[in-house]
Amino acid sequence: MTNPAMVSGADLPAVLYRGGRLYCPAQPGATALLVRDGRIAWLGVDADAPRADVVVELDRAVVTPAFVDAHVHVTDTGLVSGGLDLSAVRSPQELLDRVAGFAAGLPGDAVVLGHGWDESTWERAVPPDAGQLSSAAGGRRVYLSQASMHSALVSQALLAAVPTAPTTEADVLAAGGVSGWVRADAHHAVRAVAFGALGAVQRAGAQRAALESAARAGIAAVHECGGPVISSEADFAGVLAMSGDGLPEVYGYWGELMGVARARELGAVGAGGDLFVDGAFGSGTAYVSRPYVDRDGCGRCFLTADQVAAHLVECVRSGVQGGFHAIGDAALSVVADGFAAAARQVGVERLRAGRHRVEHVELPDRRVVAAFVEFGVVASVQPAFDRLWGGDGQMYAARLGVERALASNPFAVLHGVGVPLAFGSDSPVTPLDPWGAVRAAAAHFNPASRLAVRSAFAAHTRGGWRALPPGVVDASREGVLALGAAATFAVWSAPAGVSPQGLPVVLADDPAVWGPADPTPLPRCLRTVSRGREIFVAAEQVAVGAG
Structure with missing residues (x-):
């Protein structure tokens, strides 16, 4: 193919x-x-x-x-580049001021879309509530995704527009009692409503702007990660339709459990990407084996090992590359168990032949790394995560403790045992900045996890082509x-x-x-x-x- x-x-x-x-x-x-x-x-x-x-x-x-960026969200990237970028905000009041200024130029029925706030960089890490956001936006619907894109601040008007209000309210309270800060299932429901309000022209303009930005950064191909939770079928199809039209090539991954047939119908090259096994460290929803340091609990697990195995078996029998989003060590263990169970059904060699992939792979233990080697799993990773949040004194240390923060994103360990690496940005979670990613991998906060510049460059070029399913391109010539x-x-x-x-x-x-x-x-x-x-x-x- x-x-x-x-x-x-x-x-x-x-x-x-x-x-x-x-x-x-x-x-x-x-x-x-x-x-x-x-x-x-x-x-x-x-x-x-x-x-x-x-x-x-x-x-x-x-x-x-x-370069090849192996994990992007094209529409979100375009909306941030031409919209409300909150990455530099350093206080709740500054966020409200930015919302008020941006909303003032919008129609009264518009949705205020923003991205990038990170409360771990604030002196007072308590975001505004839904009522304050409504006031700042003049009663408009507001959706502001956190830097990890796995939680968001929303206004009362947007909460009221979500059909699953009881579930939403429960997940709002689960997010630390901060009204208007949604995560997990509530976030998925709210996001669908917010992005469903985008018009076709606005969506296409954002997509083209994002792909033009990628080309300006020396990126000739991107892997778009869509799915029923993170985007929509129309959004996904629109991005794929722009591929190669004077823009970088787009290779799509559709993240729907047991959704191989739908992925094929939509023109995806794989049934994976943002098929969530867990969430993210930033929202406290990555699934970890030991509780978070700064909050209760171990995060969220959305799939079982049996579901992972069933999805992989469907992919193998259909000749389609599969994959998952997994960040925490407990989530990655679920994935490893799922691969082992799938191998028992279809055989190790058939499973390896699919060159299936896992996105992020931030906190793998030795057993997980061994499973990746055994089953030929590609690790699609984002070096800028360590640059922005790793090490001592940054967000990962606040969430996980310094020991686990320094153990995260072990690029050299994965590379050293032969796990194929493909670098990406997860834009707009981190910028379209491939040389910055190369430097981040070579200057990892943990010296034991650093890659040589040449190896990091290969992961961001050849690695992206080799992460595609067999037969999509001739990887030896890319x-x-x-x-x-x-x-x-x-x-x-x-x-x-x-x-x-x-x-x-x-x-x-x-x-x-x-x-x-x-x-x-x-x-x-x-x-x-x-x-x-x-x-x-x-x-x-x-x-x-x-x-």
């Missing part, structure tokens, strides 16, 4: 890109490449370059394979600069220079400054090319003449 949205490059002129510094380990001296019919037709030095229809002067810029490979690459300004391996420098030489405060400037994207088609060109870049 190939992606029906992939566009042939046969109608394109032959383009020579020359005068660059190519990240091409098999041909380290290469400075130029020729693109013909959507593939790399020649690699070498400028002096040996063949003639072409168009010549692009790279002026010593760095050329690398383009994510590399090589003769015959897909002409999918990005051109970068590298202000900090180039490493001996040929990659832009993203970390200071002194390990003492590694981490969120590292001052090393990150590369800036000048061009993004997808199968020979330029989907982003910076204003200062000009194609020069004929060959």
Whole structure:
């Protein structure tokens, strides 16, 4: 099966890109490449370059394979980029002020959509209640997702519009007695109502804006994670329809339990992604084996091991890649048990052949890691989680304690035993910032979890292609600069220079400054090319003449 949205490059002129510094380990001296019919037709030095229809002067810029973001929410990302971004808010009053200012410019029947608040960064970590939000928004419906996207603040008007009001109220109270802060099932119900109010034009505009942002970041493909809880069928289909239309390619995952047939009908490449086994640390809903430090309980588990196994067996028998969202150690244990049960029904080799995947994988223990190795599971992970919330003194330590915070996101452990890694952002939970993710993986708060920059880069390029189901693309020809490979690459300004391996420098030489405060400037994207088609060109870049 190939992606029906992939566009042939046969109608394109032959383009020579020359005068660059190519990240091409098999041909380290290469400075130029020729693109013909959507593939790399020649690699070498400028002096040996063949003639072409168009010549692009790279002026010593760095050329690398383009990035793949293996976990995004396209519509949410677009809404945040053009809407109410609350990531910089540092107090309840500041949040109310931002809501009031944003709502004032909206029609009276509009829904105020915002994202990114994180009460763990506030001196007084008690968000406004539903009544205060209603007052600030002039009586409008308000939905403000927390940074993790697994809980939200909502106004009285929005709560009143949710059909499952009794369940909603129960889950509001379960969220610490803060009226208007919803999580778990209540959050899912409220989110559906809030996003159901979006018009088709607004939704499409947000989707296009998000994909354009991805292209500007050097991202040529994204994995959209949708499902009946996190999005809608119309939203999901709309994102997939934009794939490759002068934008990054979109590969969709539909997260519905036993929903293989529906995933296929919608054009998804896999029946997984945000199929929730648990929630998130930020909302206190990730399922952990030991209670949270700052609240009662161990989070929420939404699926049993038997349900995980049944979904995997359906995927195997239908020839579809499956997957799950699992963050806490207890949730990951449920997933591991489900894989083992599925293997007993269909056999280990058939299960491994599906290259099934798990999203996030933040707190795996040794047994879980061993199960991933045994069953060939791909770990789709987000390095920015550690950068934003890991280590001592940040949100994970407040929720879990320092020991578990430092044990989270063990990239080096997974990589070291052969678990395939695919990096993503979970945007808008964290930004579309692939070089930032590479740096975050290499500068993990726990030195034992750090990856080499080259390994981190591979996880964010080739790793994203290899995380797709078998047969969707020829993974051997994706994510590399090589003769015959897909002409999918990005051109970068590298202000900090180039490493001996040929990659832009993203970390200071002194390990003492590694981490969120590292001052090393990150590369800036000048061009993004997808199968020979330029989907982003910076204003200062000009194609020069004929060959």
